[in-house]
Amino acid sequence: MEVLHELCWLAHDNRIALCPEEKYRNVLDLGTGDGTWAIEFADMHEEATVIGVDMHRFQPTFVPPNCEFQIDNLEEDWTWSGCFDFIHARMLSGCFKKPRHIVSSAQLTPGGYFEVTDILYTPKSDDGTLVSNSPLRTWANQLASAAREIGRPLIGDASEYLDMLSEAGFVDIHVVVKNLPTNSWPNDKTLKEIGKISSLALELETISMALFTHGLGWDPEAVIATCAHVREEFKSPDVHAYFPLIIVYGRKPCRPGSVEER
């Protein structure tokens, strides 16, 4: 299993999504990346047709018959003629100039679900082992500045998605926050396992390179050096840090805009 997918799978309590499991017929995975989620969902739900959409083509060619990939820019007008009954978006923080517009563009049938999962790049610790001027916190602040600089701000808090879904008329909105420990420091067995995977999945250079070079004008060598420094703290068992992982989902009302649905 792809590492990021495995991380999300564990953080979703061994589920592919947290919104109610229904007999979905038309499913859309926004910014599908290598398509792992879309392929797995299609395998698990043979009754559904799953479209994974991304602006880059790096999805596999051999996929389940009920899964297809399309190349498109989600910031342009959406050209699907019909509606979906489940739209999924994972790890898209910092991808869009106007995430609010993406949420309000969601073409869902009444009763359909929208679910979004994102890491908040705001590291925390509950026992003071992550100090305020630590390399990890400094890196996270620089990452947020770089994203703002290029006009694609990172999601800073689950309430941002809650507001977006609410403004777009969604009801039954749920917010679930999980913790992704930076390494295997927790005693809890599941968190330890998640931490072990986080330290592999959260590739600091991959996350930082484009943002720091384009957003902050850094040389690639400086990014690599900073990441090496941050990684020491990231992997230190003495620093009990974690990143929040947020999962927010909501339902399109059966009768759009009806007062009783809200």
Ligand SMILES: C[S@@+](CC[C@H](N)C(=O)[O-])C[C@H]1O[C@@H](n2cnc3c(N)ncnc32)[C@H](O)[C@@H]1O
């Ligand atoms: C961090 S990856 C997440 C991939 C996948 N959702 C996952 O969870 O593994 C973000 C993806 O969003 C895609 N993306 C970014 N902006 C996009 C846009 N405007 N339209 C379509 N895809 C976009 C990128 O190409 C990339 O594959």
